[in-house]
Amino acid sequence: MNWREYDMKLLITGGGTGGHVYPGIAVARELMKRGPEHKIMFVGAEHGVETRIAKKEGFDITTLDVTGIKGKGLFKKAVSAGRFIKSVFGALDVINRFQPDVTLGVGGYASGPVATATAIKKMPLVLAEQNISPGITNKWLARFASKVFITWPESAANFPEGSCIVSGNPIRQEFFEVKRERDDGKINILVIGGSQGAASINKSITGAIPSLNEVCSVISITHQTGEADENNVCQAYKDAKFNWIAKKFFDDMPQKLADADLVISRAGAGAVAEICAAGKAAIYVPYPYAADDHQTKNAIAMENAGAAIVVKDKEITGEMFAEIIKGFVKNKNRLKEMALLAKDGAKPHAAAMIVDEILRLAREAKAA
Structure with missing residues (x-):
């Protein structure tokens, strides 16, 4: 299939800090270089920096009411868990409307509900982990992911065997x-x-x-x-x-x-x-x-x-x-x-490597 003749749809989810958002931006830019007909949607937390960054970069973004759970008191954990469940339903609605071919989770608590909803829908899910020590969200989601893109080879021990690709951390080409x-x-x-x-x-x-x-x-x-x-x-x-x-x-x-x-x-x-x-x-x-x-x-x-x-x-x-x-x-x-x-230690082709794999997964899903 010629992907220049097909509107491939990529859903990118995550954020909380620029360190999580900018890898998603780099991948989004790389995909658009492959063909302007591709469509990208970002999904983040209501009050996350991802809203400002995605809009500044010219990408559409929708938000969910979700907060982190780790390190909070029992009451706040319960409230956060309730928001998470509500956000999974919200994410299912986003997926049903956007109909992505692949979902990319870039880490941070904002990616949890969308990646979970993607797994529920049995749609292709890939993750990007920037740190040597993976975050709790990506550790949990990895069991549902087709591939996990890691920056450091040492990170592979934290994920299911055979799931990792050492791509490096995608950053802006500038x-x-x-x-x-x-x-x-x-x-x-x-x-x-x-x-x-x-x-x-x-x-x-x-x-x-x-x-x-x-x-x-x-x-x-x-x-x-x-x-x-x-x-x-x-x-x-x-x-x-x-x-x-x-x-x-x-x-x-x-x-x-x-x-x-x-x-x-x-x-x-x-x-x-x-x-x-x-x-x-x-x-x-x-x-x-x-x-x-x-x-x-x-x-x-x-x-x-x-x-x-x-x-x-x-x-x-x-x-x-x-x-x-x-x-x-x-x-x-x-x-x-x-x-x-x-x-x-630089990885100039990280975003390209991730996009190559995303397109491959999308082809397989389309052909199935």
């Missing part, structure tokens, strides 16, 4: 394609704590300013602060003798990564994949309250590959950051070596 524009000979340090910022990172970096002034002629800092800390961070940088720019959010993150020599970041799967795509050395400060401590596992994998340094959130200080950065000033070759090793 992170692979954007070229460096800034090259002033200085070590440009990019500080990112996610779109919401990271208070502990912000505090420690600004605390490093007096010590970093000692190497002011050879460094610069670009700092995404998050909204809450923007004013305080900008005020602290007024004492800096090096070049700096700080904003609550950068819309051009692919370019900011391309222009960086060293990245200081949390270790969500999306951030790690984007930093690898750009081929940058990193200092990872894993978010200590992430589910199953998955950020620490992501970060350690990159440290073991030689592409990163891992610092625990509770241990970071301004002086620690300053000493690490001064070490790179003395040994720029180490930055280059780490950057090459990070690039080795």
Whole structure:
């Protein structure tokens, strides 16, 4: 069957964080490259970031009233369970109306009801797991999935035997394609704590300013602060003798990564994949309250590959950051070596690999 002559329908579900949503966006973009006649529908939680992101990217999205269950008190768990059951019925209605050929779950609690409804309908279901340690939703749903696309080979042990394909984490192609524009000979340090910022990172970096002034002629800092800390961070940088720019959010993150020599970041799967795509050395400060401590596992994998340094959130200080950065000033070759090793971990064809398998499953289902 020629898929350019057939309106293949893909339902993408999940969210809660950008790290879950953007892989779905990358797959959606790849499918549309194969033919504009394909149709895509996103399904997420009512108050999730996925609504804003999907609409901004030009995709249709419908929402369900669902919240996470893990870590809540007994009463809240009961309420969440009730919403989940209600959302499964809502998801069944979405499926009946949209009639997808395949459903892709990208993780996060928002994917649970839709993937469950897909299993009830006995329709093709595939999952994408970005972290080394899978989330509770994907662990449970894997028994119903035709395939599970994983970023890390180590994740396969958590899923049914033979179900996994090591695809890498699909991210926007811009992170692979954007070229460096800034090259002033200085070590440009990019500080990112996610779109919401990271208070502990912000505090420690600004605390490093007096010590970093000692190497002011050879460094610069670009700092995404998050909204809450923007004013305080900008005020602290007024004492800096090096070049700096700080904003609550950068819309051009692919370019900011391309222009960086060293990245200081949390270790969500999306951030790690984007930093690898750009081929940058990193200092990872894993978010200590992430589910199953998955950020620490992501970060350690990159440290073991030689592409990163891992610092625990509770241990970071301004002086620690300053000493690490001064070490790179003395040994720029180490930055280059780490950057090459990070690039080795990039998976530029992840989205294409996933779309290939989705199309294959859709063909089989159509032919059955």
